[in-house]
Amino acid sequence: MNNMTWSRKALTYFPAGSNGEFNLPSDLATVVSHGEGCRLTTADGREMLDFSMGWGSVLVGHADARIVGPVAKRLLQGTNFATVTDASTELAEQIIAISPACDQVRFCASGTEATMYCLRLARAAQGKRKVLRFEGAYHGAHDVGVTNLFPTERNDPPQPRPSSDGLTAHENGGVLVAPFNDLEITTRIIQENKQELAAVIVEPLQRCLPPATGFLEGLRQVTAECGVLLVFDEVVTGFRLALGGAQEYYGVVPDLVAYGKALGGGLPIGVFGGRADLMELASESRQGSDTYVWTASTLGGNPISCTAALATLNILRDPASYEHLHTLGKYLRHGMRSVIDRLGVRAHVLGDGPLAQIAFTPSMPHDYWSSQHEDRQLARDLMLQLFRSGIFLNPMGTKLYLSLSHTHAACDELLNKLEESLDQLTNTTAVAAS
Structure with missing residues (x-):
């Protein structure tokens, strides 16, 4: 019987401990066991709120x-x-x-x-x-x-x-x-x-x-x-x-x-x-x-x-499905903009429908180059901090996916952790700069 931890197995058997794209540091190597709705559970028993949703493949929700x-x-x-x-x-x-x-x-x-x-x-x-x-x-x-x-x-x-x-x-x-x-x-x-x-x-x-x-x-x-x-x-x-x-x-x-x-x-x-x-x-x-x-x-x-x-x-086919997806997407993007404004961070929120993304840019992006983070380190640190706080997402900073199983409460949970993480990171950066 192999007594290695799940994270150690992942790092041993897969390049970078993942099946591609996730680019997590070794201390965050994660193995998922199961999911329900908009939440998943890792093989070592940790529950996380999922905003990747199988890279958008699980639009209805896990195990519906x-x-x-x-x-x-x-x-x-x-x-x-x-x-x-x-x-x-x-x-x-x-x-x-x-x-x-x-x-x-x-x-x-x-x-x-x-x-x-x-x-x-x-x-x-x-x-x-x-x-x-x-x-x-x-x-x-x-x-x-x-x-x-x-x-x-x-x-x-x-x-x-x-x-x-x-x-x-x-x-x-x-x-x-x-x-x-x-x-x-x-x-x-x-x-x-x-x-x-x-x-x-x-x-x-x-x-x-x-x-x-x-x-x-x-x-x-x-x-x-x-x-x-x-x-x-x-x-x-x-x-x-x-x-x-x-x-x-x-x-x-x-x-x-x-x-x-x-x-x-x-x-x-x-x-x-x-x-x-x-x-x-x-x-x-x-x-x-x-x-x-x-x-x-x-x-x-x-x-x-x-x-x-x-x-x-x-x-x-139920019209309520798209009403829910679009309403929730607008709610999340509005909440993300509010967090950015309250903290005075130079960034913009992108997306449409049940999709959202933060771009740390001076002006609203319109193409690839204008969407690239002005502060790449801040963007990376934010994604990793959210992951550590129990938000499952792609730490490369790409889009967040909503599903029919997400709720306003789930979005609020993300927004609270976003504000907490971003506030901590920007204050740490400001102190270090001074």
């Missing part, structure tokens, strides 16, 4: 009986068949009815796969190899998704900068980069590269940065005029901002769309879809032709994930 019940029942009928099932067919029908962009869909196991397949379809359909993405956006773990994810040095657009070793998509002009919310520069790049540019991929709400007025509409217009496909990465915004996602919320319809996260009710899922003429390129009857696009996923459309997704959609 409305999802657990149907999933448990479906488990008795087999877990995976690697083919179309009654559950995946029903889910496809519902997604197509909800999503303005989708005539047809295919399932995969993650948002990473969904965005990857969208870009593959776009390149094949256009007979072009370049794609345009925006600085600071995340489109999954593939090469395009991790290019310019968190650049540390400015490049003149459209030059890319990889955010990881081992990437190749950015080489030889395969990936172009533009500043989010700058329609003028983006339009110029698209027009100058339209002969080689297959697609533009965008998070309609980039991390927690809302689109400027007219930005998405302008993207839709210029891509259509230049014969470039528009891809919405709705892995985060899909089914979170509205039942119809960003397409419904912002009123702009792309050519292809990728979904994931919240749709699965906490189980792994990915979906990509679009116009029938584009999706038809993935038909196996085209194999061997010049315009066949290979897509497949062993666990894509498995009946367990699809059953969870169907249960999730049933919950989200």
Whole structure:
């Protein structure tokens, strides 16, 4: 029997003691045992208030009986068949009815796969190899998704900068980069590269940065005029901002769309879809032709994930669900602004719907560079202090996720700890400076 503590096991068996991104110091290495609602319990018995919610994949809440019940029942009928099932067919029908962009869909196991397949379809359909993405956006773990994810040095657009070793998509002009919310520069790049540019991929709400007025509409217009496909990465915004996602919320319809996260009710899922003429390129009857696009996923459309997704959609169809998510999101962001104002800290609060983030910036951010913390150490120390105080979040300082299981009381608990932590840190910094 291994007598190591859970945290020591995590640090021994996983690089940095995590499965990626969390970047916790060794004394905060955490192993989760279980969760209920908006709270989780670690393997050593500590209860924490969760504002990560499986990086937004658990929109309803942990262990919700409305999802657990149907999933448990479906488990008795087999877990995976690697083919179309009654559950995946029903889910496809519902997604197509909800999503303005989708005539047809295919399932995969993650948002990473969904965005990857969208870009593959776009390149094949256009007979072009370049794609345009925006600085600071995340489109999954593939090469395009991790290019310019968190650049540390400015490049003149459209030059890319990889955010990881081992990437190749950015080489030889395969990936172009533009500043989010700058329609003028983006339009110029698209027009100058339209002969080689297959697609533009965008998070309609980039991390927690809302689109400027007219930005998405302008993207839709210029891509259509230049014969470039528009891809919405709705892995985060899909089914979170509205039942119809960003397409419904912002009123702009792309050519292809990728979904994931919240749709699965906490189980792994990915979906990509679009116009029938584009999706038809993935038909196996085209194999061997010049315009066949290979897509497949062993666990894509498995009946367990699809059953969870169907249960999730049933919950989200209640108009009270989105009223709750948006009301609570506004309440949290307003509370965060109040804390910042009371303490006289130079910072801004970003987000929309059930999403929130603090940016320690002198002015309201509008793109990646203007959203970068002026005081990175303060931002890091604040996230770690909140984690120590019992708030489970991503200490890299990215967005906070709300769920249907969160309440005003849960938000107040976070806000109280935010004020206490920020007050302590800013006073400590002021004393040290004097």
